[in-house]
Amino acid sequence: MVETAIPLLDSARERLKAIFGFDDFRGRQAEVVDRVLSGQSTLAVMPTGAGKSLTYQLPATMLDGTCVVISPLIALMHDQLRSARANGIRAATMTSADADWRETQDAYRAGELDLLYVAPERASQPAFRDFLGTAPLALFAVDEAHCVSEWGHDFRPDYRMLRGLMDAFPDVPRLALTATADSQTRRDVMAQLGIPDGGLVLAGFDRPNIRYAIRLRDNPVRQLAALMAEQPGPGIVYAPTRRKVEDLAEKLGAATGRAVLPYHAGLDPQTRAANQAAFVASEDMVIVATVAFGMGIDKPDVRFVAHVGVPKSIEGYYQETGRAGRDGDPARATMFWGAGDFATARQRLAEVDEARRGAEIARLNALAGLVETAECRRAVLLRHFGEDPPAECGNCDNCLEKPGxxxxxxxxxxxxxxxxxxxxxxxxxxxxxxxxxxxxxxxxxxxxxxxxxxxxxxxxxxxxxxxxxxxxxxxxxxxxxxxxxxxxxxxxxxxxxxxxxxxxxxPPKRSKRRRGDSTPNPVGDPLFDALRELRRELAIEGQVPPYVIFHDATLREMAAQRPASLAALGRLPGVGAKKLEAYGEQFLRTIARH
Missing domain, CATH: 1.10.10.10 (Winged helix-like DNA-binding domain superfamily/Winged helix DNA-binding domain)
Structure with missing residues (x-):
């Protein structure tokens, strides 16, 4: 094992640069990739934005056979499909929204797929198990794996049925991935998916680029409009009811002049899909939504997440705020709360099964502690997940302006x-x-x-x-x-x-608000704006979101380094071989004009 790990990872780093354009792994990615390539089953708990999907996408291009990815939402699968194909990875989905399922089945049987995305409802069916037996399998990857556990905050019964599928292929390793699982949930996920002791990779929960703030709610439209004025770029506002979603979306659009759309389960499917697609493609839209929105969104450039009311649990809060700043750039998570929120939440607990009620009460009490604390918000949050953080983070409201x-x-x-x-x-x-x-x-x-x-x-x-x-x-x-x-x-x-x-x-008396580093173009470079405009045009032409082409961080590197050749452009982080071939000349021409 020790002798083969080094050459395996060396080969993986070469593939990482060729496909994704990165020189090396981040955080615990290398450890997870090493385990996958070595055939070891693993539960990887990694914060949102830490690159969980890369830990199976990269090995899928190196291993014999197809990696089957079990994912909870069609929108999330299609998002990842676009990104994988943009990097030259052979990927497909088998969902109720796909008309090309026969072609997908043929490609799988012919060994022409690196990745095959399916929902747990399909994956747990005997017919799908039989279909998988018609070609070599490389890996089972279970995304949002906390849904497996009845102790998790997003329990999905169909996830409990995946063990039978995977046991039918005992030689195929399993990789479970989540950003949100306390110790009890982690143990349950490993037991349910047959991942042995010693198979846990715990990468930590900290998202240092997110600035946490919690405020008393008095006039949510005014408070949210002020947040939007300070924070350009895409944002998500979570509201507790469909009626509140509609009301806030209308009033915020009128108050700010920004594009603001609603999203909730009561909208007709066409409107819901259109609003989600518009948000994913936008570089400045705000969407007001119930918590039904978000798990299916792999949008890296969300600059803020706001809650109008308290979420259901501290795990829910962590996961929902984690949708901000997945690209690593500065982002904000702001909650506006009132006492009635906790009264409503505690009334809801009476409807929870008695076996789970104690755990849910503990989660809600932990959330109350986060809201009421005068300490560092990040420290309270991370201690809930079993970490031992520093006493102060320097990037939350309580650290920046000490309350009494x-x-x-x-x-x-x-x-x-x-x-x-x-x-x-x-x-x-x-x-x-x-x-x-x-x-x-x-x-x-x-x-x-x-x-x-x-x-x-x-x-x-x-x-x-x-x-x-x-x-x-x-x-x-x-x-x-x-x-x-x-x-x-x-x-x-x-x-x-x-x-x-x-x-x-x-609360401290508010000093004049600081904007902070909230803009994607902090130095006001006109070349960066020109590169962003080119990216927008290419995204419209290719019918993909702008971030699928290049992230803002890659465009900033282009503006700073000003490469004059394809070779120099290909050395920048985030520029893989497929994207260099597809877009390199056009970006070089824009750079040359400046």
């Missing part, structure tokens, strides 16, 4: 006491009136002006009541009742007894 923390245990006890004494059935508006001693008719009618908690909060504490209520709801110490009131939950009784403390974050 204040002890509000006594005020929290007063609020919880008011909730209890009024019968655990009133909302925050009524509770505030009781606590601040408001002369209110409804308070008097209920007799709440005669309670011991009437009028016990004043001054600065009165202004902090809403913040304390949000913190208690995020922690689960206050929970929403069926009719919109508030009741005690979680550690409320421990707080009332003086056995638990409550602190809240006091």
């Amino acid at each position: 923390v204040t002890d509000v245990t006594e005020l929290a006890r007063k609020l919880l006491s008011a909730v209890y004494r009024t019968g655990q059935s009133f909302g925050m508006g009524h509770l505030q009136k009781v606590l601040t001693g408001s002369e209110d008719e409804r308070v008097r009618q209920r007799g709440h002006d005669r309670l011991s908690v009437f009028g016990i909060v004043g001054g600065e504490d009165a202004r902090l009541l809403q913040s304390v209520a949000r913190a208690l709801q995020a922690r689960g110490d206050l929970v929403a009742t069926e009719h919109g009131g508030l009741a005690l939950g979680g550690s409320a009784r421990a707080i009332l007894k003086g056995e638990s403390e409550v602190e809240i974050v006091v």
